[in-house]
Amino acid sequence: MSTPIAKLNFWGVRGSTPTVDPVTWRFGGNTPCLDLVAPDGTQFILDCGTGLRMLSNRWSTDNSVRPAEAHIFVTHYHWDHIQGLPFFAPLYGENNQFHFYSFRSKFLGQDSLRQVFEAQMALPYFPVNFSSMRAKRKFRELEGGESFHVGENKVTARWLNHPQGCLGFRIETPAGTIVYATDNEPGDPALDKSLRELAAGADIFINDAQFTPVQLASNRKGWGHSSWKEGVHIAREVGAKTLVLFHHDPDSTDRMVDNILREAREEFDSVFAASEGMLITLGAASQPVQAHLPGSRTSLRREAQFRALVSGLTSDGKPFQEETTVRDLALQGALISLKHSPRLQSELEVVMETSGTNGRQEMRLKGYVVRLEAGVEKGTTAVGIVFTD
Numbered sequence: 001m002s003t004p005i006a007k008l009n010f011w012g013v014r015g016s017t018p019t020v021d022p023v024t025w026r027f028g029g030n031t032p033c034l035d036l037v038a039p040d041g042t043q044f045i046l047d048c049g050t051g052l053r054m055l056s057n058r059w060s061t062d063n064s065v066r067p068a069e070a071h072i073f074v075t076h077y078h079w080d081h082i083q084g085l086p087f088f089a090p091l092y093g094e095n096n097q098f099h100f101y102s103f104r105s106k107f108l109g110q111d112s113l114r115q116v117f118e119a120q121m122a123l124p125y126f127p128v129n130f131s132s133m134r135a136k137r138k139f140r141e142l143e144g145g146e147s148f149h150v151g152e153n154k155v156t157a158r159w160l161n162h163p164q165g166c167l168g169f170r171i172e173t174p175a176g177t178i179v180y181a182t183d184n185e186p187g188d189p190a191l192d193k194s195l196r197e198l199a200a201g202a203d204i205f206i207n208d209a210q211f212t213p214v215q216l217a218s219n220r221k222g223w224g225h226s227s228w229k230e231g232v233h234i235a236r237e238v239g240a241k242t243l244v245l246f247h248h249d250p251d252s253t254d255r256m257v258d259n260i261l262r263e264a265r266e267e268f269d270s271v272f273a274a275s276e277g278m279l280i281t282l283g284a285a286s287q288p289v290q291a292h293l294p295g296s297r298t299s300l301r302r303e304a305q306f307r308a309l310v311s312g313l314t315s316d317g318k319p320f321q322e323e324t325t326v327r328d329l330a331l332q333g334a335l336i337s338l339k340h341s342p343r344l345q346s347e348l349e350v351v352m353e354t355s356g357t358n359g360r361q362e363m364r365l366k367g368y369v370v371r372l373e374a375g376v377e378k379g380t381t382a383v384g385i386v387f388t389d
């Protein structure tokens with residue numbers, strides 16, 4: 001029998017409000033939405049931020065990945081977690097079926113999530129009539145604290161510390177366990193303990209990392225969010241294997257997220273900063289966790305050839321230097337082939353020799369590894385880089 005595999009896609013990773021500022025382009029500006037395909041084929045969606053539209057587009061362009069049925073978990077009702085709903089095209093198809101899970105808000109009362117739908121689509125806020133949403137929808141109210149099965153997978157919901165309430169979810173699949181705990185502020189002893197129980201031994205622990213530790217301790221206290229440092233503490237304490245920093249602040253530039261990631265990596269081995277289009281595969285034989293970043297971010301490449309000296313860190317954290325030829329080069333990035341396998345989201349320096357009218361010149365560029373794939377030649381890795389300088 002083949003090994004069970006689960007696939008986790010990140011469609012929106014930004015907190016609070018979407019951003020289209022070019023300085024936030026690399027990690028992405030859509031608000032929270034993930035989808036998880038469990039080994040038994042069960043389709044989960046976590047949150048319905050603007051990233052949900054990206055998932056909708058993916059399903060409309062690739063019939064092979066579009067299910068007729070999905071289980072949608074909504075952590076809470078703040079705008080950034082629901083505003084993608086009216087733009088999720090499969091909700092308009094009468095042959096589709098969706099199971100929604102969320103909690104009863106004391107501000108909305110019974111059928112909270114159903115009311116969210118109706119309110120979002122009420123005139124004059126949205127031009128399409130609510131009745132044109134033809135998909136079958138079932139709503140389940142969670143209490144926070146319960147566990148239940150969806151297909152072969154066990155789901156547990158727990159309360160987090162966030163204004164007006166928020167649920168964290170643990171999904172145990174035969175390929176591994178994913179914990180999604182966003183919109184949470186540390187400092188409430190009972191809820192802090194509960195989060196640790198939720199995250200215990202997780203393969204992937206997705207945690208709110210909106211603020212820096214300094215911001216969290218000062219002017220952003222009480223806003224309902226966390227920092228990379230808190231995520232690292234919890235991951236260490238409960239033996240989570242990989243930490244994913246999530247819900248980036250809309251005012252955090254890509255450089256700021258790079259710095260946050262760098263600091264987190266100094267204290268914990270396996271950390272990624274959630275990035276739009278990132279895919280994590282669980283249960284693959286060679287590595288417990290594989291993450292791939294999207295090709296679209298390096299897709300504006302042009303054929304060119306330059307000799308280059310590349311220096312960076314391998315996936316084991318060892319420094320390396322290697323000569324290679326840069327074939328695809330654009331203003332934003334390049335695709336190079338290396339014998340070393342650099343670490344995803346680590347920094348690389350590429351020194352290229354160019355010959356122009358002034359003779360030979362050296363071009364020194366700094367960039368980040370955004371994509372890793374098996375290279376065309378055996379034993380090589382194709383490395384996608386986005387330049388930052």
Ligand SMILES: [Zn+2]
Pocket residue numbers: 015016078080081183247
């Ligand atoms: Zn949020």
Ligand SMILES: [Zn+2]
Pocket residue numbers: 076078162183224
């Ligand atoms: Zn929130």
